[in-house]
Amino acid sequence: MSFRGHIRSCNNYDPARVVPLVAGTDRIGLLRRDNAAALRRFPEIFAVAGDEVRLLVGGDAGAVSRAVESVVDALVAENRIPKWRNETFDVAPRWGAPPVFRLDRGAVPFFGTRAYGVHLNGYCRDGNTLFLWVGRRSPDKRVAPNKLDNLVAGGIGNGHGVAETLLKEGEEEASMPTKLTKHAVPVGAVSYRMETRLGIRDDVLFVYDLEMPADFVPQNRDGEIVQFELMPAAAVLELVRTTEDFKFNVNLVIIDFALRHGLLHPDDREYLEVATGLHRPLD
Amino acid sequence: MSFRGHIRSCNNYDPARVVPLVAGTDRIGLLRRDNAAALRRFPEIFAVAGDEVRLLVGGDAGAVSRAVESVVDALVAENRIPKWRNETFDVAPRWGAPPVFRLDRGAVPFFGTRAYGVHLNGYCRDGNTLFLWVGRRSPDKRVAPNKLDNLVAGGIGNGHGVAETLLKEGEEEASMPTKLTKHAVPVGAVSYRMETRLGIRDDVLFVYDLEMPADFVPQNRDGEIVQFELMPAAAVLELVRTTEDFKFNVNLVIIDFALRHGLLHPDDREYLEVATGLHRPLD
Numbered sequence: 001m002s003f004r005g006h007i008r009s010c011n012n013y014d015p016a017r018v019v020p021l022v023a024g025t026d027r028i029g030l031l032r033r034d035n036a037a038a039l040r041r042f043p044e045i046f047a048v049a050g051d052e053v054r055l056l057v058g059g060d061a062g063a064v065s066r067a068v069e070s071v072v073d074a075l076v077a078e079n080r081i082p083k084w085r086n087e088t089f090d091v092a093p094r095w096g097a098p099p100v101f102r103l104d105r106g107a108v109p110f111f112g113t114r115a116y117g118v119h120l121n122g123y124c125r126d127g128n129t130l131f132l133w134v135g136r137r138s139p140d141k142r143v144a145p146n147k148l149d150n151l152v153a154g155g156i157g158n159g160h161g162v163a164e165t166l167l168k169e170g171e172e173e174a175s176m177p178t179k180l181t182k183h184a185v186p187v188g189a190v191s192y193r194m195e196t197r198l199g200i201r202d203d204v205l206f207v208y209d210l211e212m213p214a215d216f217v218p219q220n221r222d223g224e225i226v227q228f229e230l231m232p233a234a235a236v237l238e239l240v241r242t243t244e245d246f247k248f249n250v251n252l253v254i255i256d257f258a259l260r261h262g263l264l265h266p267d268d269r270e271y272l273e274v275a276t277g278l279h280r281p282l283d
Numbered sequence: 284m285s286f287r288g289h290i291r292s293c294n295n296y297d298p299a300r301v302v303p304l305v306a307g308t309d310r311i312g313l314l315r316r317d318n319a320a321a322l323r324r325f326p327e328i329f330a331v332a333g334d335e336v337r338l339l340v341g342g343d344a345g346a347v348s349r350a351v352e353s354v355v356d357a358l359v360a361e362n363r364i365p366k367w368r369n370e371t372f373d374v375a376p377r378w379g380a381p382p383v384f385r386l387d388r389g390a391v392p393f394f395g396t397r398a399y400g401v402h403l404n405g406y407c408r409d410g411n412t413l414f415l416w417v418g419r420r421s422p423d424k425r426v427a428p429n430k431l432d433n434l435v436a437g438g439i440g441n442g443h444g445v446a447e448t449l450l451k452e453g454e455e456e457a458s459m460p461t462k463l464t465k466h467a468v469p470v471g472a473v474s475y476r477m478e479t480r481l482g483i484r485d486d487v488l489f490v491y492d493l494e495m496p497a498d499f500v501p502q503n504r505d506g507e508i509v510q511f512e513l514m515p516a517a518a519v520l521e522l523v524r525t526t527e528d529f530k531f532n533v534n535l536v537i538i539d540f541a542l543r544h545g546l547l548h549p550d551d552r553e554y555l556e557v558a559t560g561l562h563r564p565l566d
Contacts, residue, residue, distance in 0.1 A: 095555050162549040185545035189558035206549050260543050262468035266445040266489050272378050272565060275472035279559040 026093035030112030112200030122151030174218035309376035313395030395483030405434030457501035
C-alpha cells in the first residue's frame with residue numbers, strides 16, 4: 001500500500017452513511033445509520049430522527065454517563081458493542097470543553113465520539129542516519145493484534161492530560177523512566193476519520209518525538225508489546241510504503257515523522273497529498 | 284491576532300463567491316464571480332456560465348498561453364489585473380501534471396490558479412534556545428511591503444523545481460552559497476485558500492528548515508529584503524501571536540515551525556486548531 005493508500009484508508013469516512021449525535025446545540029458524535037437505528041428502542045435516552053440522534057438526558061456528567069451506560073449494557077448483550085474495556089473516555093464537543101458524559105472505550109466507535117491518543121516516535125541518530133524504535137503488539141490485543149507499533153502509544157482516558165498519559169504509557173509499555181520521557185518534544189497532531197466494522201473512529205493523535213539514549217533498551221511491562229526493535233528509519237518507511245505490517249494509524253504517525261525529518265522529497269508525486277493529508281481539520 | 288486568527292484569515296475563502304475555471308475535465312482555477320463576469324467579453328476564449336467558466340482554447344501550452352495573454356493584456360488595461368510581473372507560473376490541475384498554460388504571476392489571483400512557493404526557516408541553536416533569521420521586506424515590494432519574512436521565500440516559476448528555486452532564491456535574497464543551502468531539510472508543506480482584493484490565492488508553500496552556521500550573516504542582493512535579524516524563536520512567535528508584523532502567509536510558516544519544534548504545547552487551547560489548520564487538503 002502506498003503512503004496515500006494508508007491516508008485514504010484512515011479517511012474512508014462517508015458522511016452519507018452517518019447522522020450526527022447531538023447534545024444541546026453541539027455535535028458530540030457520528031452514528032452510522034445502522035447504529036443510530038439500534039438506539040430507537042431507548043426513546044427515553046435518545047431521540048432518533050432521520051437526520052440526527054439527540055441525547056435527551058440532561059444533568060451532570062455522572063448522571064448522563066449512568067443513563068448511557070444502561071444503553072451500552074443492552075447493546076453489549078446484543079453483541080452490537082464489544083465487551084466493556086473498563087476504561088472511559090470523555091465525550092465533549094471539542095478538546096478541552098467540559099465532558100457531557102464519559103463512555104467506555106469499547107463503545108466509542110459505536111457512537112463515533114472523538115477519541116484522543118498520544119504516540120511517541122522514539123528515535124536514535126548515528127551520524128546522518130535515523131533509527132526508529134518499533135514495537136510489535138501482542139497477539140492478545142483486541143485492536144490490531146501482532147501489528148507493528150510506535151515505541152509508546154495509548155488512548156487518553158477521562159481526566160488524564162496528554163503529557164501525563166505519555167509518561168504513564170512510557171513506563172508501562174517500554175519501562176521508560178519519567179526523567180527520560182519528560183524530554184519528549186510535542187510536534188503536532190495527526191487526525192483522521194475512519195469507518196470500521198463497529199462504527200466511526202474520529203481520532204486525534206498527539207505526536208511526540210524523543211531522541212533516545214543509545215544505551216537504552218525498552219522493555220514491556222504490561223503485556224501489550226511482545227518485542228521491540230531498533231530499525232533504520234528508511235527501512236521502517238519502506239515497510240510502511242509496501243506492507244500493512246503496522247497498525248493502521250501508526251502508518252500515519254510514521255509518515256508524519258518521515259515528512260518532518262526530511263525523509264520524503266518534494267519531487268515525490270505523493271508529497272503534497274501526504275503533506276496535506278495527515279491533519280484532517282476538526283469540525 | 285491569535286495563531287488561529289492568522290490561520291483563519293489565510294483561509295477566508297468562501298466557495299459561494301467563486302466558480303471553477305475548467306479545462307476539459309479538470310478544474311484549474313477559482314474565479315470570483317466578478318472576475319468571471321469580466322471574462323464574458325472574451326467569448327472565443329472563455330465560456331462563462333453561472334456555475335463554471337470553461338477555457339475554450341485547445342492546443343499546446345504555448346498556444347493556450349498566447350490566447351490567455353491577450354485576455355490578460357485587456358484586463359490590465361482595465362485595471363482589473365495589476366501590472367505584468369514578467370514572471371510566469373505553470374497552470375495545471377495538480378502538482379507535477381503537465382501545464383495547460385503559463386500565466387503571468389500578476390494575473391494568478393484573478394484566475395485563482397494554484398501557486399507554489401518555497402519558504403526557508405533559517406535557525407540557530409544556542410544550548411536549548413532556538414533563534415530564527417527574520418528578514419524585512421522592502422518598502423517597494425508589491426505584496427506586503429515592509430512586512431517581516433522568512434530568511435528565504437519565493438514563488439516557483441514555470442519550469443523550475445522546488446529545490447532549484449530554493450537554491451536560486453537563497454543566493455539572491457540572502458547571499459547563501461549552494462553548498463550551505465543544499466543542506467536545507469524539506470519538512471512538509473503549508474497550504475491555504477484566501478480571498479484578496481484581486482481574487483483567490485490558492486497557495487501551497489513547500490517548507491524547508493536549515494540550521495545555520497553561527498558565523499553566517501545573510502546579505503540581500505536583489506533589493507527585496509532591506510534587513511535581516513537573528514531573533515529568539517520565542518520572541519518571533521510572540522510577534523506572530525500578537526501582531527500583524529509578518530507577511531500574512533509567513534505567520535503560518537512560523538507557526539508550523541514552532542509546532543514541529545515543540546514551542547507550542549498540547550495544553551494550549553489553540554493547539555489542535557493550529558495542528559490541523561496549516562495544511563488545507565488540496566482538491
